[in-house]
Amino acid sequence: MCDAQPTREQQLQRILTPLQRFIKAENIVTSVEALRAYECDAFTTMRQLPLLTVLPDTIEQVQQIMRLCYELDIPVVARGAGTGLTAGSMPVENGLLLSMTKFDRILDIDIANKTALIEPGVRNLAVTQAAAPYNLYFAPDPSSQLACSVGGNVAENAGGIHCLKYGLTVHNILELDVITIEGERLTLGGASLDAAGYDLTALFAGSEGLLGVIVGIRVKLLAKPASARVLLCGFDSIENASHAIAHIIAAGIIPAGLEMIDHTGINAIEELMHAGYPIDAAAVLICELDGSIEEVEDELTRVMSLLEALDAANIQISNNEEEKARIWAARKAAFPAMAxxxxxxxxxxxxxxxxxxxxxxxxxxxxxxxxxxxxxxxxxxxxxxxxxxxxxxxxxxxxxxxxxxxxxxxxxxxxxxxxxxxxxxxxxxxxxxxxxxxxxxxxxxxxxxxxxxxxxxxxxxxxxxxxxxxxxxxxxxxxxxxxxxxxxxxxxx
Amino acid sequence: MCDAQPTREQQLQRILTPLQRFIKAENIVTSVEALRAYECDAFTTMRQLPLLTVLPDTIEQVQQIMRLCYELDIPVVARGAGTGLTAGSMPVENGLLLSMTKFDRILDIDIANKTALIEPGVRNLAVTQAAAPYNLYFAPDPSSQLACSVGGNVAENAGGIHCLKYGLTVHNILELDVITIEGERLTLGGASLDAAGYDLTALFAGSEGLLGVIVGIRVKLLAKPASARVLLCGFDSIENASHAIAHIIAAGIIPAGLEMIDHTGINAIEELMHAGYPIDAAAVLICELDGSIEEVEDELTRVMSLLEALDAANIQISNNEEEKARIWAARKAAFPAMAxxxxxxxxxxxxxxxxxxxxxxxxxxxxxxxxxxxxxxxxxxxxxxxxxxxxxxxxxxxxxxxxxxxxxxxxxxxxxxxxxxxxxxxxxxxxxxxxxxxxxxxxxxxxxxxxxxxxxxxxxxxxxxxxxxxxxxxxxxxxxxxxxxxxxxxxxx
CATH class of the missing domain: 3.30.70.2740 (Alpha-Beta Plaits)
Known part of the structure; x- marks a missing residue:
């Protein structure tokens, strides 16, 4: 560690001089104290300081940074909001940490085509909020959706509680604007369902920043369902809870969400959230059904009869947004509860x-x-x-x-x-x-x-x-x- | 052409000798007359005879053929049913045409996970037929579905009239078993929604036989909707017909199919099929709605009121399978009608x-x-x-x-x-x-x-x-x- 310091300084100077020609000083972070903010993502047991952090605010700057790193053989790790759970955006030693947080604009919402054109640093939930006036939303909803950025969602191919019905991030994006390590700008995919050539959009989804840096994303938006109701119930055995999942799917019903929590989890959650989960149950099942009002009522009736046949107990069904939010909020608090x-x-x-x-x-x-x-x-x-x-x-x-x-x-x-x-x-x-x-x-x-x-x-x-x-x-x-x-x-x- | 003959013969002998060690004589085609069957796909204006055609019947044989061609630098073109429309499986001169028609078995239908494990030569419609007893079906339905093979569907990322709601082939496959040009066998994707590593399954979908040869496919099966009804109507202008599409989508309805045919098309079809299409219309719109009975009725009512506001005329709605089949059969006959x-x-x-x-x-x-x-x-x-x-x-x-x-x-x-x-x-x-x-x-x-x-x-x-x-x-x-x-x-x- 002691004799690494000069090497770090030398490496830093190699890149700083050319970098400062096109990046403002305030967008370059080199002090160790300030770099601490970038040393890990949400998988906090692994940490590494980068050589420096750069926060570009134009696509051309990203291209110039990439060309420079390519020329100087300096590794580049791109980072969005840093909410990842697998150390995917942890910096590498002697590498540049490319923070994309300044790319935070929603550029266009195309109502006719149900798409939005956004920059990678836009927060997941912000897309849904911006689309809400048009009764549209962005389907992927990882638990971190308040904080995580869509660029990171693409890089990790994030899911969420609704991906059973609406797919992972890859199923909800159409087009990517990316910069290669050589500084080339490529458009992957397109505004239509299919695109010519190899499906590099899907290849980039889940590629964890190893293939290029995402600078623009065209996401799909979905129409908000007219009705969405959540059912919660308890089971006295793991077998019956598992059978319930199998029977619901076998009945041809695709719930918007279908979650399970075991006995220990239920009790941890109840102690923290007091949401009315049945604390004696071996497992609880949470099932959200969405669609037209008629469809949801019809499916609820069918799910109820399947659950009753498996001795489900303490069945609760949300009657309004508040009740629905209460059930989900408790589920989403599972990890804080376990803490x-x-x-x-x-x-x-x-x-x-x-x-x-x-x-x-x-x-x-x-x-x-x-x-x-x-x-x-x-x-x-x-x-x-x-x-x-x-x-x-x-x-x-x-x-x-x-x-x-x-x-x-x-x-x-x-x-x-x-x-x-x-x-x-x-x-x-x-x-x-x-x-x-x-x-x-x-x-x-x-x-x-x-x-x-x-x-x-x-x-x-x-x-x-x-x-x-x-x-x-x-x-x-x-x-x-x-x-x-x-x-x-x-x-x- | 005249002095090409010896070169062809020499090239043929180079591969025939080692090939005959592991491929039965009846599965090797070398005569020019027999090779004519392989000289083009359904894009018949481009034709090319291959050096030879081989019809392997085991995965190991495919591996051996690939290793041999790799070693001898002989090009390989894989072919399914040959129904492609862009000369994608047209042979190359001095190349081996690999016919996968013997890989025609449905190996497993997994009802709990709603998947089927099939060989690439299985016909598209055969998958749906095999799944029908379990009330399941395979969603991609290109017009050639009676003849085309699923391996080809994957290679071309085929669609069909239902891909608006159910996606292209890439959205309906989970796992691919492929052989590389070096004879390596790779498993891409997996039985689950997500898979670790790069999404090579999506990369292979639509790669048109340029990346490897598909020898196994795990497809998704969907539950057959309880109800599916088709609506047909005419418009007196292209604008109103286009508006109808936009309004239906804007209303949050995703039809199972949403098709248009122009005036000339309508008349050509009517002359051949006598399906009751309105021959005076500038355009007809065909809209299939599927889901639960309640959902379909609800959506039909909403679509009807949107269409009436745009002066749609001659509205017909199918009341049974026969009427539905009549409307679609006419649409699917559009290309024969144009002929x-x-x-x-x-x-x-x-x-x-x-x-x-x-x-x-x-x-x-x-x-x-x-x-x-x-x-x-x-x-x-x-x-x-x-x-x-x-x-x-x-x-x-x-x-x-x-x-x-x-x-x-x-x-x-x-x-x-x-x-x-x-x-x-x-x-x-x-x-x-x-x-x-x-x-x-x-x-x-x-x-x-x-x-x-x-x-x-x-x-x-x-x-x-x-x-x-x-x-x-x-x-x-x-x-x-x-x-x-x-x-x-x-x-x-």
């Missing part, structure tokens, strides 16, 4: 096929027993996106170690049942080792080849998302797909 | 933002007058996907030339209003020159870099979809985006 149970919380983000729900839920509980740790299950059950939260005390080295090992076991379990290690939070640095479990060597090599097609010098967010094969070898003997081929039936020999 | 008006029909596939509909429609009619050719407009109006059809006689060299020039002008018009040259048919060879109009040099170079990340030797379907920059220079001075930046508001200087 009262233990100093640290390792939030997992695995996704599994729906049919495996009850089985995986039980096996997670068995694993929790085995590792003697408390795991709270709060998850987007409708689309199989689980957020089991491992509660522990990081000050206790043994607990910390057990929590990390349990986390890995849970991710392995997700892969084993045909799921994935990421639902909506991305990989970042947090889960980079688990990528070695999810993918074969050939698949990881293909990812690297795609990365190199955009960034041959590996300057954009290096070290994130896609592990090197050397890292995989070090982390673990690769045990891909748990020995089972993903398309077992396709084998004919 | 009675002229020997040749150049079907365009541009997509434009919805708000530009009336304007573009009128400008196409003006262009048709200018070029003294008949253009019939039949299009998926809801998602802006136009299929203007230029009728001409290819035997008349002047007409042929005018038709091609008019086609280019129409595609340029689509680009000018912010649309794209492809809606659902892909680029293939047919529209490769127009790619030079749609994209900047930097964008085309980026496409080539992505291609090289999968196929550095450029052996997979070479010469299709992405033009070389040399070709663009030859075809046209690149005049990208018609001088207008795609994100004009983002410019701050």
């Amino acid at each position: 009262r149970l233990a100093p640290d919380n390792y939030i997992m983000d695995g996704t599994i096929p729906r049919r495996a729900l009850a089985d995986v839920w039980q096996r997670i509980n068995q694993l929790a027993d085995e590792y003697q740790l408390l795991v709270v299950n709060v998850f987007h059950a409708g689309d199989g996106n689980m957020h089991p939260s491992i509660l522990f005390d990081a000050m206790d080295a043994d607990q910390h170690h057990r929590a990390e090992e349990l986390g890995t076991r849970i991710l392995e379990l997700c892969i084993e049942v045909g799921g994935t290690i990421s639902g909506e939070h991305g990989i970042g640095l947090e889960k980079i080792n688990q990528m070695c479990l999810q993918f074969t060597e050939a698949e990881i090599q293909q990812f690297h080849a795609v990365k190199a097609a955009f960034d041959a010098k590996n300057l954009l967010n290096p070290g994130k998302q896609i592990p090197t094969l050397a890292r995989c070898a070090e982390f673990h003997a690769m045990h891909v797909h748990q020995g089972e081929m993903p398309f077992p039936h396709l084998e004919r020999f | 009675r008006l002229a020997p040749d029909n150049y079907i365009m596939d541009g997509t434009i933002p919805r708000r530009a509909l009336a304007d573009v429609w009128q400008r196409i009619n003006q262009l048709a007058d200018e070029y003294q050719l008949l253009v019939v407009n039949v299009f998926h109006a809801g998602d802006g996907n136009m299929h203007p059809s230029i009728l001409f006689d290819a035997m008349d060299a002047d007409q042929h030339h005018r038709a091609e020039e008019l086609g280019t002008r129409i595609l340029e018009l689509c680009i000018e209003v912010g649309g794209t040259i492809s809606g659902e048919h892909g680029i293939g060879l047919e529209k490769i020159n127009q790619m030079c109009l749609q994209f900047t040099e930097a964008e085309i170079q980026q496409f080539h870099a992505v291609k090289a990340a999968f196929d550095a030797k450029n052996l997979l379907n070479p010469g299709k979809q992405i033009p070389t920059l040399a070709r663009c220079a030859e075809f046209h001075a690149m005049h990208v985006h018609q001088g207008e930046m795609p994100f004009p508001h983002l410019e701050r200087f």
